[in-house]
Amino acid sequence: MSFARRVARELDRVPRGSVAARALARQGAIVMARNAAEAAAVVNLLAPEHVWCQDAATAAAIVNAGTVFVGDYSVPAAGDYATGSNHVLPTSRAARFRGGLSSADFVRVTTVQRLTRAGLRSIAPATVTLARSEGLEAHARSVLIRGVL
Helix, strand or coil, rough: CCHHHHHHHHHHCCHHHHHHHHHHHHCCCCCCCCHHHHHHHHHHHHHCEEEEEHHHHHHHHHHCCCCCEEEECCHHHHHHHHHHCCCEEEEEEECCCCCCCHHHHHHHCCCCCCCCHHHHHHHHHHHHHHHCCCCCHHHHHHHCCCCCC
């Protein structure tokens, strides 16, 4: 019996295994990779909520996962309940563009910008060109009306 089949059969041995089996059938997969690089590539494509890998080199190649567990003792359950910042991780491939919820999500950041006449003059050509390329003539004119070009 293949390793993948043995993994799938383990669901029969745990409470609520049928729930996990249905979830695996609907939205999951057991993927066998030839090597760690191929495994990391698949993980980056699937962008899972969490993933476990054997070593730091493989972990470094994984950029699209909510959280990455590295090594024999770094079990996802520990991250869910004890070691992680929380249990709120991106699902449905959202890890392609979003990490887990963190304290930074509750901090409001406001940027403040101040340009001098010389500063606006130096970036005016690019600003006007980009505004016009987006079809935003009023943005371009907001620069031009200041007489810096």
